[in-house]
Structure formats: C-alpha cells, structure tokens
Amino acid sequence: VGDAHPARRVTLAHVAARAGTSQATASRALAGDRRISEATRRAVGEAAEVLGYVPNVAARSLRARRTRTLGLLLSDLRDPVHGQVAAGFEEEAVVAGYTVIIVATGGRIEEERRALRVFVERRTDGICVASSVMDPTEAMERVGSGPLVIVQPDHPCILQAADALPPGTLRTDDASGMEQAADHLLAAGHRRIAYLGPGEKATDILRRSTAQRVLHERGGVELRVGVVPEDAWERPGEVAGALGQDPPHAVLCYDDKLALALLDGLRARGLRVPDDVAVVGYDGIPFAALANPRLTTVSTPTAEMGGLAARWLLDAVGSGSLAPARLLPVALAVRESSVRRARTTGRRREPVMAGRG
Amino acid sequence: VGDAHPARRVTLAHVAARAGTSQATASRALAGDRRISEATRRAVGEAAEVLGYVPNVAARSLRARRTRTLGLLLSDLRDPVHGQVAAGFEEEAVVAGYTVIIVATGGRIEEERRALRVFVERRTDGICVASSVMDPTEAMERVGSGPLVIVQPDHPCILQAADALPPGTLRTDDASGMEQAADHLLAAGHRRIAYLGPGEKATDILRRSTAQRVLHERGGVELRVGVVPEDAWERPGEVAGALGQDPPHAVLCYDDKLALALLDGLRARGLRVPDDVAVVGYDGIPFAALANPRLTTVSTPTAEMGGLAARWLLDAVGSGSLAPARLLPVALAVRESSVRRARTTGRRREPVMAGRG
DNA sequence: TTGTATGCGTTATCAA
DNA sequence: TTGATAACGCATACAA
Numbered sequence: 001v002g003d004a005h006p007a008r009r010v011t012l013a014h015v016a017a018r019a020g021t022s023q024a025t026a027s028r029a030l031a032g033d034r035r036i037s038e039a040t041r042r043a044v045g046e047a048a049e050v051l052g053y054v055p056n057v058a059a060r061s062l063r064a065r066r067t068r069t070l071g072l073l074l075s076d077l078r079d080p081v082h083g084q085v086a087a088g089f090e091e092e093a094v095v096a097g098y099t100v101i102i103v104a105t106g107g108r109i110e111e112e113r114r115a116l117r118v119f120v121e122r123r124t125d126g127i128c129v130a131s132s133v134m135d136p137t138e139a140m141e142r143v144g145s146g147p148l149v150i151v152q153p154d155h156p157c158i159l160q161a162a163d164a165l166p167p168g169t170l171r172t173d174d175a176s177g178m179e180q181a182a183d184h185l186l187a188a189g190h191r192r193i194a195y196l197g198p199g200e201k202a203t204d205i206l207r208r209s210t211a212q213r214v215l216h217e218r219g220g221v222e223l224r225v226g227v228v229p230e231d232a233w234e235r236p237g238e239v240a241g242a243l244g245q246d247p248p249h250a251v252l253c254y255d256d257k258l259a260l261a262l263l264d265g266l267r268a269r270g271l272r273v274p275d276d277v278a279v280v281g282y283d284g285i286p287f288a289a290l291a292n293p294r295l296t297t298v299s300t301p302t303a304e305m306g307g308l309a310a311r312w313l314l315d316a317v318g319s320g321s322l323a324p325a326r327l328l329p330v331a332l333a334v335r336e337s338s339v340r341r342a343r344t345t346g347r348r349r350e351p352v353m354a355g356r357g
Numbered sequence: 358v359g360d361a362h363p364a365r366r367v368t369l370a371h372v373a374a375r376a377g378t379s380q381a382t383a384s385r386a387l388a389g390d391r392r393i394s395e396a397t398r399r400a401v402g403e404a405a406e407v408l409g410y411v412p413n414v415a416a417r418s419l420r421a422r423r424t425r426t427l428g429l430l431l432s433d434l435r436d437p438v439h440g441q442v443a444a445g446f447e448e449e450a451v452v453a454g455y456t457v458i459i460v461a462t463g464g465r466i467e468e469e470r471r472a473l474r475v476f477v478e479r480r481t482d483g484i485c486v487a488s489s490v491m492d493p494t495e496a497m498e499r500v501g502s503g504p505l506v507i508v509q510p511d512h513p514c515i516l517q518a519a520d521a522l523p524p525g526t527l528r529t530d531d532a533s534g535m536e537q538a539a540d541h542l543l544a545a546g547h548r549r550i551a552y553l554g555p556g557e558k559a560t561d562i563l564r565r566s567t568a569q570r571v572l573h574e575r576g577g578v579e580l581r582v583g584v585v586p587e588d589a590w591e592r593p594g595e596v597a598g599a600l601g602q603d604p605p606h607a608v609l610c611y612d613d614k615l616a617l618a619l620l621d622g623l624r625a626r627g628l629r630v631p632d633d634v635a636v637v638g639y640d641g642i643p644f645a646a647l648a649n650p651r652l653t654t655v656s657t658p659t660a661e662m663g664g665l666a667a668r669w670l671l672d673a674v675g676s677g678s679l680a681p682a683r684l685l686p687v688a689l690a691v692r693e694s695s696v697r698r699a700r701t702t703g704r705r706r707e708p709v710m711a712g713r714g
Numbered sequence: 715t716t717g718t719a720t721g722c723g724t725t726a727t728c729a730a
Numbered sequence: 731t732t733g734a735t736a737a738c739g740c741a742t743a744c745a746a
Contacts, residue, residue: 011739022717027741035715057479058418059739062722067415077444078643078660080437087434090461099475102459104447118456122414236647260647267649286435290593290617292624292649303435368723379733384725392731416723419738 010051019047030055061123069099070313071119071127075107080285081255081302085130085151088306096314098125107154107230109133116142126313129153130306133201136166147316149309156202159209168322170309172330174203177298178210180332181252181280184296186219188338190250190278194243196262197254199227204254207282211252224248233261240265247277250338256281256288256297263291263337278338284330293336300330367408376404387412418480426456427670428476428484432464437642438612438659442487442508445663453671455482464511464587466490473499483670486510487663490558493523504673506666513559516566525679527666529687531560534655535567537689538609538637541653543576545695547607547635551600553619554611556584561611564639568609581605590618597622604634607695613638613645613654620648620694635695641687650693657687 016026021040029036029044036044047053061067070093074082090100103118105111112134119127120143127143130151140148149168158171165171185193195211197204208225215221226242233239239261243251247266253259259281266273273279273293281288284299305328316322373383378397386393386401393401404410418424427450431439447457460475462468469491476484477500484500487508497505506525515528522528542550552568554561565582572578583599590596596618600608604623610616616638623630630636630650638645641656662685673679 009739012741013739023740024718024742025716028716031741037715040716054474054477056419056739058415058424059722060741061415062413062419062724062738063740063742065722077434077447078437078440080435080440083434083437083440086459087461090434090459094460099458099460099479101456102443102447103451103456104444117411120411122456233647234643260644263649264647264651286591287617287644290590290621291647292620294621366723369725370723380723381725381734382732385732388725394731397731413723416738417725419722419740420724420726422738 009056010053011056012053014051015044015047015053018051019044065123066125066317067123068097069101069122069124070310071115071122071124072100072102072130073105073112073115073119073128073132074102074130075105075132077102077104079257080287081283081300082130084285084302085306085309088303088308089128089310090306092307092310093314096310098310098314105132107131107133113142120144120146125317128306128309128313130309131203136169140166147313147322149312149316149322151305151309152203154202156205158202159206165325167324168312168316169325170305170312170328171326172300172305172328174206174330175210177282177300177330177332178207178252179214180330181282181296181298182211182214183218184332184334184338185250185252185278185280186215186221188250188278188340191219191221192224192249193221193252194224194226194248194250195252195254196226196228196239196242196258198230199225201230207252207254223252228258233257236261236263236265237268238265240269240271247271249276250278251280253279253281256283256285256295259295259297259337260287260291263293263295273337274340278340280338284333289333289335291337296335296338297333298330299333301328304328366413367410368413369410371408372401372404372410375408376401422480423482423674424480425454426458426479426481427667428472428479428481429457429459429487430462430469430472430476430485430489431459431487432462432489434459434461436614437644438640438657439487441642441659442663442666445660445665446485446667447663449664449667450671453667455667455671462489464488464490469496470499477501477503482674485663485666485670487666488560493526497523504670504679506669506673506679508662508666509560511558511560513562515559516563522682524681525669525673526682527662527669528682528684529657529662530684531563531687532567534639534657534687534689535564535609536571537687538639538653538655539568539571540575541689541691541695542607542609542635542637543572543578545607545635545697548576548578549581549606550578550609551581551583551605551607552609552611553583553585553596553599553615555587555589556582558587564609564611580609585615590614593618593620593622594625595622597626597628604628606633607635608637610636610638613640613642613652616652616654616694617644617648620650620652630694631697635697637695641690646690646692648694653692653695654690655687656690658685661685 016023026044029041093100103115126147128149133154151170195208212223215223228242281295281297284297288295288297312323373380383401386398450457460472483504485506490511508527552565569580572580585599638652638654641654645652645654669680
C-alpha cells in the first residue's frame with residue numbers, strides 16, 4: 001500500500017489504543033452508548049481529546065448508510081427570496097445536527113439535473129428543490145427513493161392540479177396573494193391596471209391569470225400585460241418602458257425586485273407613485289418596506305417555508321413518509337405605494353404624461 | 358450482518374458483474390482511464406447506465422482521501438452581501454466540480470466553532486470563513502492542515518497589521534472606501550458629519566476611525582458618532598433617532614442596510630435627503646441603486662470576492678500553498694443621496710428641524 | 715460491560 | 731489491458 005499522503009490522521013484506532021480499549025468500545029464510548037462504563041467513557045474521551053481525534057464523516061456515512069446531510073437546490077443565492085428560504089432551511093437543519101449542501105442552478109434545467117445528481121451521489125438523506133423549473137415527476141424519478149420536498153415549483157403543473165399535488169410539495173398561495181392584491185386595487189377605484197412579469201415562468205402565469213380573472217370578474221376590468229426579461233429589474237428604465245406610452249394607473253408586479261425597479265423607472269419618467277401610478281409588489285422582501293414610497297406587497301413566509309421544508313425532510317428521514325402537499329397563506333401588506341395620499345390636491349385622474357416621455 | 362435497510366443499492370460490483378469485468382476494471386472504465394480498451398469501456402458504461410448506477414461519494418472520499426467539497430462559513434444567508442459572496446463562491450466551486458457545504462453562524466462565535474468542526478469532520482478539501490468574528494489564528498488552529506481562506510475577517514487584528522495578514526486572507530479595502538466617502542462629503546462642503554454603525558465590530562471600528570481621521574486631517578471636522586444595534590435597520594425610526602435632536606448634514610453609514618433604513622427614518626421625520634441630510638452607504642448592494650433617492654455608496658466586489666476565495670482554495674488543493682493576503686479595491690458610487698439637487702431654492706444650510714421632532 | 719470480526723463501496727497497488 | 735486484493739475509517743452483529 002502507501003498513498004503519497006504524509007499527513008498522519010488520527011483515527012479511532014489510535015484513540016482506542018491510547019485508551020487501552022478495543023476500537024468498538026471506543027466507538028461506543030464516543031457515541032455516548034449507555035452500556036459503556038463511566039470510567040472507560042472518560043478514558044476514551046480523554047484519549048480522543050489529547051490526540052485531537054476528529055471522526056471521519058465519510059467513513060461513518062459509508063458504514064451507517066446515512067449522511068446526515070440535506071441537499072438544497074435553488075436558482076440564485078443572490079436573490080433575497082432564495083436567501084430567506086435557504087436561511088430558514090439551514091437553520092432548521094442545523095438544530096437537528098444536519099449539514100446542508102447548496103447548489104445554485106440559475107434556473108437552468110441542465111444545472112438542476114446536475115444538482116440532483118450531486119445530491120444522489122452524495123447520498124443526502126433528503127433533498128429540497130426550490131423554485132425549480134423541472135417537472136416534479138422528473139425530479140422524483142431522479143431522486144429515487146429518498147425524501148424529496150419541492151418548494152414553489154415553477155412548472156406548469158401548478159396551473160392544473162391546484163391542490164392535487166404530490167406529498168412533499170410546499171407552496172405559498174399565489175392565487176390568494178394575487179387575489180388580495182387585485183381586490184385592493186379595485187377597492188381603491190383603479191380601472192386601468194397592468195401586470196408586469198417575466199411572461200414565461202409558471203408562477204408568473206399563475207399570478208397573472210389570477211389577476212386577470214379577479215379583475216375581470218369583480219371589476220369588469222381588462223388587465224394590461226407587460227413583459228420584461230427576468231433580469232430587467234436591474235434596468236429600471238426598461239421596466240417602466242414596458243408600460244408603454246400610455247401608462248396605467250396601477251401596476252401589479254410579478255415580484256418585489258421588479259416593483260422596486262418600477263418605482264425607480266417611473267420616477268425617472270416623472271411619474272409619481274402612488275399619485276400617478278399605484279404599484280404593488282410580490283414576495284415581501286425586507287427592502288420593500290424601506291422603499292420610498294414604501295412598497296405595498298404580498299408578503300410571503302419565505303424563511304418559514306425553508307424551515308418547514310427542512311422539517312418535512314427530517315421527519316421523513318424518521319418516518320419514511322412525507323407530509324401532504326401544503327399551501328402556505330400569504331397576506332397583503334398595504335403600504336404607501338398603492339394608497340393615494342390624502343394631502344394631495346384632489347384626485348386628478350387624467351392620463352398624466354408629465355416628464356420626458 | 359444485516360442492517361435493516363431494504364433499499365437495494367446498485368454498487369460498482371453489480372456493474373462489473375453485468376459488464377463481465379472485474380470491479381477494478383469497471384472503476385477505471387468509469388473514471389475514463391486511458392488504459393482501458395474502448396470495448397470494455399463501452400460495456401461498463403452501458404451496464405452502469407442500465408443498472409442506474411450512481412457512485413457513492415462517501416466511499417470514494419474515504420478511499421481517495423479527498424472529498425471534492427468546500428466548506429463556507431458565513432453569518433447570515435439573508436444578508437445581501439453574504440448572499441453575493443456565497444453565490445460567487447458556489448459558482449466558482451461548481452465549475453471545478455466541487456460541492457459546497459454552507460453553514461450560517463449568525464455571527465456567534467460558538468456557532469463558528471461548531472461550523473469549523475463540521476467542516477473538519479467532513480474533511481472538506483478547503484474552508485472559507487467569511488465575516489467571522491473569530492480570531493484568524495484560532496480558525497487556523499481549528500482547521501488544521503487544510504487550506505483556509507478568510508474573507509473579510511471581523512476581528513480586531515485587521516486594525517493593527519494592515520497588510521501583514523497571513524496568506525489566504527481576502528479583504529476589501531475598507532480604509533480606502535471610507536476615505537473616498539469622507540472625501541466626497543468634504544468636497545461637497547459638509548462639515549456637520551455623523552457616522553452611524555453597530556459600534557463594536559472590528560469592521561465598524563475600522564470604517565469609523567478611518568472616517569474620523571480623514572475628516573479631521575483634511576477638513577478639520579470632528580465626526581459625530583451614533584451607535585445602533587446591528588438589526589436596527591429593521592426599525593428605521595430608531596436609526597434616524599440615533600442622530601439625535603440636532604441632526605447632522607451628512608451621514609456615513611456602516612452599511613447599505615443601515616443607510617436605506619436611515620433614508621426611511623429621515624423621511625418619517627420630515628427631513629429631506631439629500632437637501633437636508635446627505636446619506637452615504639457602504640457595500641453597494643443592488644437595492645441601493647433603486648432607493649429613492651438613489652443611494653450613494655461604497656461599491657464592494659462581493660461576488661468576485663466569493664469567487665476568488667473559492668479559486669484560492671481550489672488552487673491550494675493543487676499546489677498546497679495559499680495566495681498571499683490581498684486587499685480588493687472598492688469604488689465610491691456617487692448617486693442622488695449625497696448630491697444636492699441644483700433645482701432646489703439655493704443652498705440653505707441652517708440647522709433644519711422641520712417635521713415632528 | 716467489552717472484544718472480535720465483518721462489511722459499507724471505492725480506489726489504488728501490485729502482479730499478470 | 732486487466733484482475734486479485736488490500737486498505738480507507740467507522741459502526742455494528744455477535745460472542746464473551
């Protein structure tokens with residue numbers, strides 16, 4: 001034998017030798033096995049301490065057939081929403097003594113497949129797939145037997161079987177969220193309303209069509225639709241431009257990033273929010289509350305969702321069965337961006353086209 | 358023997374059997390060993406495909422004595438800055454075929470120690486410690502022999518040995534950043550300047566004392582200092598309140614979160630930015646550019662830093678030696694929040710105390 | 715309460 | 731070009 005690795009690592013055998021016990025006893029002592037006498041337990045503990053023994057998780061996992069690892073697939077760690085989900089997930093995993101592997105996919109399905117492969121190779125005890133564009137069925141097939149939780153799937157399946165989703169599916173109630181938002185705008189008297197979104201994602205379609213339906217049914221209002229690239233929020237001018245030359249009086253945005261960009265873009269065009277245009281976001285990221293005007297938004301329990309996903313997985317590791325699909329409630333947070341201020345001079349409602357068009 | 362695990366897993370032995378080769382040959386074939394004939398290579402590949410073979414990374418790591426895993430310690434996945442760092446880190450790791458374990462510590466030193474322990478137990482090939490409050494020396498001791506990159510250490514050591522930091526240390530140039538910011542305010546004619554920060558962190562002390570020095574030396578200005586809790590940005594009123602009853606004309610903030618909250622808090626107090634108070638942030642998070650007014654800030658290359666950290670580690674895995682400490686340049690992004698608009702009626706400079714005081 | 719022996723699934727050494 | 735075989739470091743079934 002003889003790998004060319006000089007770094008001598010302390011193994012359980014060394015600890016056992018120093019403690020004067022067998023390897024098995026040392027193993028049990030360190031594991032806190034009640035059957036080991038207090039004396040040897042201390043002896044082993046001391047030996048481990050002195051030698052600086054650190055168990056090798058790879059060996060343990062191989063033997064124990066479990067890794068105490070959870071896999072988390074998400075599209076972008078930069079995104080506040082995903083950050084929240086990841087944070088909640090990680091926190092919950094940690095308290096259970098689990099470690100989290102995170103793979104960001106950028107929303108590319110090939111990367112998502114690669115991520116799942118990574119998780120399976122590493123024999124994670126559970127896998128969470130967040131905001132994935134992959135067909136949940138495909139995800140399940142690729143994952144195989146281990147527990148799989150799917151959070152906020154961004155696949156057309158969410159459009160059809162509203163609640164007939166497979167166990168382990170966790171979503172926020174998009175329909176309810178958009179309904180609340182649309183109702184809010186109608187109640188405020190708006191009739192020229194637009195929706196701004198990326199235009200392709202399933203979540204986008206769900207939110208948009210819900211708004212469309214609600215506005216039509218309850219207000220007889222036809223929703224105008226503007227489409228912008230997913231990264232358009234980095235270019236506020238483009239976002240505002242998507243509203244066209246004859247801007248609506250209210251805008252429902254696909255998410256807060258877009259809404260915040262819209263706020264900026266409208267300001268650049270000389271349009272005041274909410275006086276000229278009301279804006280509603282979606283997600284409830286922290287910065288929405290700090291915008292000027294403060295952004296009205298559908299507040300979603302993102303961190304809680306991440307935490308719950310982890311708990312589901314951990315429970316499934318024990319029980320072998322996954323919790324039934326669940327729709328988490330959301331709530332509209334009404335703030336300044338959609339509420340006309342009383343102090344302004346009356347409610348002029350002419351198609352305002354101030355500023356540089 | 359006989360663990361109670363019914364799920365039959367496909368192992369290399371099965372693949373070898375089906376391909377009619379030895380296990381060794383199968384292993385080599387799948388690894389793309391050039392010495393294996395094209396024929397057997399294909400045969401093994403097909404067998405693996407048919408059987409749905411997925412290699413067991415734990416076994417591989419155990420044997421190969423390397424895990425192709427990188428550990429990333431950070432304090433909070435919700436924070437935009439850390440999200441950027443993590444994203445850059447993960448992206449770089451992925452292209453090298455590495456997997457990332459992320460542990461969030463909440464800035465608690467006990468959690469940081471636990472995180473390092475996790476990494477060592479899992480035999481990560483490299484460890485990155487970001488924004489840690491731990492003494493870098495302690496971190497090195499705990500990590501032992503493996504490569505360790507320390508990103509933005511938040512430990513008093515950064516105050517003393519400016520550039521005499523150990524190899525593998527990666528920082529943005531805080532002193533330069535604050536210098537630029539302070540110079541900017543002086544150039545704009547401000548003389549009543551305050552600094553707002555959490556008051557304890559080493560990074561905070563470094564930024565504050567730099568501002569203090571620059572303002573004093575170049576402008577003869579004494580910096581006022583306001584201290585707010587680290588999570589105060591969630592309570593804008595508290596942030597603005599920390600400026601006292603006689604607000605300054607310009608505020609340097611410890612970070613963008615604080616600055617954005619200050620914007621909101623000042624607005625609630627009836628103070629206009631930048632007309633009554635100029636505000637400068639730090640970090641350059643994306644939302645700073647979308648604030649109203651758009652936030653002047655010191656833009657730091659966070660994602661790049663994460664990416665570089667990963668590359669350093671990957672290089673060290675190969676070479677065994679770590680890159681020398683490095684200070685990444687930062688640049689002031691001057692935006693609306695610190696530049697008085699020309700159109701306002703002159704530059705009145707009296708201590709404005711409008712609104713509800 | 716402790717020890718013995720075995721196998722987890724790979725890769726690498728050595729011999730063929 | 732391929733095959734036996736031996737670790738890698740640990741946990742556990744079984745025996746004592």
